[in-house]
Amino acid sequence: MEPAHITLGECHAIAMEVLTRHGCDEANARAVADTIAAAERDHAYSHGLFRLPGYVTSLKNGKVNGKARPTVERLAPTVVRIHGDRGYAPLALEIGRAPLIEAAREFGMAALAVTRIHHFAALWPETSALAEEGLAAFAFTSSPPYLAAAGGRTKFFGTNPMSFAWPRKGRAPMAFDQASAAMARGEIQIHLRDGKTVPDGVGLDPEGNPTNDPVAILEGAQLPFGGYKGSAIALMVDLLAGPLIGEVTSIEAGDVDNGDGGAATGGELILALDPARFGGDDPIAHGERLFERMLAQEGVRLPGDRRLIARAETPENGIDVPTSLWETIDALRAA
Numbered sequence: 537m538e539p540a541h542i543t544l545g546e547c548h549a550i551a552m553e554v555l556t557r558h559g560c561d562e563a564n565a566r567a568v569a570d571t572i573a574a575a576e577r578d579h580a581y582s583h584g585l586f587r588l589p590g591y592v593t594s595l596k597n598g599k600v601n602g603k604a605r606p607t608v609e610r611l612a613p614t615v616v617r618i619h620g621d622r623g624y625a626p627l628a629l630e631i632g633r634a635p636l637i638e639a640a641r642e643f644g645m646a647a648l649a650v651t652r653i654h655h656f657a658a659l660w661p662e663t664s665a666l667a668e669e670g671l672a673a674f675a676f677t678s679s680p681p682y683l684a685a686a687g688g689r690t691k692f693f694g695t696n697p698m699s700f701a702w703p704r705k706g707r708a709p710m711a712f713d714q715a716s717a718a719m720a721r722g723e724i725q726i727h728l729r730d731g732k733t734v735p736d737g738v739g740l741d742p743e744g745n746p747t748n749d750p751v752a753i754l755e756g757a758q759l760p761f762g763g764y765k766g767s768a769i770a771l772m773v774d775l776l777a778g779p780l781i782g783e784v785t786s787i788e789a790g791d792v793d794n795g796d797g798g799a800a801t802g803g804e805l806i807l808a809l810d811p812a813r814f815g816g817d818d819p820i821a822h823g824e825r826l827f828e829r830m831l832a833q834e835g836v837r838l839p840g841d842r843r844l845i846a847r848a849e850t851p852e853n854g855i856d857v858p859t860s861l862w863e864t865i866d867a868l869r870a871a
């Protein structure tokens with residue numbers, strides 16, 4: 537079978553078809569398909585169609601509720617909680633966005649505690665969506681334990697990503713989004729799929745020894761970026777997406793997970809700050825001056841710009857789906 541070449545619209549339709557066939561209702565399937573298509577559009581391949589088989593696995597084995605009905609609760613004037621009803625994160629995030637924005641605009645800052653979800657995607661969609669509304673935003677979520685704590689030799693933290701987005705005038709927000717791991721797990725899986733080894737410093741084998749073999753690392757432990765510094769970020773993310781909002785930590789998520797390789801149950805914390813309410817003189821224009829001076833340096837780019845360049849090109853170029861992934865998706869469409 538040849539690699540497939542599809543449009544963004546076809547990508548979204550295929551994701552919808554597969555998700556509804558395997559247990560999602562329309563609302564949940566559409567929200568997940570939106571994040572898959574956005575990832576493909578931005579060439580964030582490790583969270584695009586590549587994830588579709590994993591989404592299906594956890595729907596079929598009952599870990600994830602494909603018909604989740606997330607509910608909203610105001611815990612305090614500036615704290616909104618969304619109970620995700622064991623579903624995938626995108627629908628809960630969508631439902632929580634409006635009350636979070638409203639509270640942030642009214643009080644200058646607000647938090648969204650998202651509980652009982654399964655996050656299997658990138659975080660920049662949620663922080664960027666808030667920055668599109670003129671807010672600065674942070675997001676934190678934990679994952680099952682895959683990462684050794686600094687000095688440790690076995691899995692303890694999730695790959696615990698965090699994202700930050702800042703609004704810009706007349707253009708897409710600046711958004712960075714990074715795992716606490718030296719290399720995202722999805723990237724290691726893609727190296728494995730493509731028969732490649734990974735660079736030094738990415739992980740340990742099951743005996744705790746450094747290795748470049750993706751199989752050994754997936755069975756052993758990933759390493760944090762920047763040694764103890766990445767480990768401290770992973771710890772912070774665990775606390776914010778876990779104990780702070782009444783959710784599990786990475787290690788606790790691992791205790792109850794069915795080990796299907798998909799997203800574990802857990803939570804996400806999102807913070808939104810309204811730059812207009814912090815007393816600065818035109819903070820967005822000031823931010824632009826920072827970006828300008830930064831970009832005047834040769835070799836420097838803004839985080840997220842690689843995605844934005846890809847985003848501009850995808851409508852014309854379409855999406856290439858590797859043969860092995862296309863075969864898997866084809867089987868899911870037929871099943």
Ligand code: NDP
Nearest residue numbers: 655657658659679697712713714715720839840841842843
């Ligand atoms: P990367 O290391 O690829 O990139 C991290 C950030 O750094 C991106 O914002 C990227 O922007 C930016 N960046 C990269 N190179 C440069 C550069 N030369 N100059 C300036 N900025 C740069 O991401 P990770 O591998 O750490 O994470 C991948 C994804 O995995 C994230 O989206 C994360 O949310 C997701 N993830 C999700 C989990 C979950 O449980 N849901 C768990 C773990 C990870 P750009 O995109 O423009 O290159």
